[in-house]
Amino acid sequence: MAKKKRQAAAPAPASTDKPATLKDLLSSDILDKLKAQATELKAEEAKRKEDERKQAEEVRHAEQKRLDSNFEYLLNNSKMDWKKYK
Structure with missing residues (x-):
């Protein structure tokens, strides 16, 4: 049985033979x-997220204010440990 000769590996392409990128093909x-x-789209997205956060915070604040004026809610959620107030 004869041994097969291995083919020499193809040399690596030179750094100047890189394929053209889209950035290279488009004009400046x-x-x-x-x-x-x-950058404009990123700014709009950040503004939209900030507006959503503010709106959610306002809704939470309004709900908490409504619950603070509800006597039944305050009674049910108060701590019933009256000993420490004696």
Whole structure:
């Protein structure tokens, strides 16, 4: 049985033979427009999240204020340890 000769590995491609990326193919003004649009979208998303958080906080605050004026709720949720007030 004869041994098979191994083929030499193909040399690695040179660093100059890298495939072109989308960033390389687009012009600089289009890239600037895309970056500006991305930052604008991020700012809008952050503003929307902040508005939702504020609205939820206002709803929680209004609900707590309503419950604080409800005597039945206060009575049911108060601590019944009257000994420490003697």
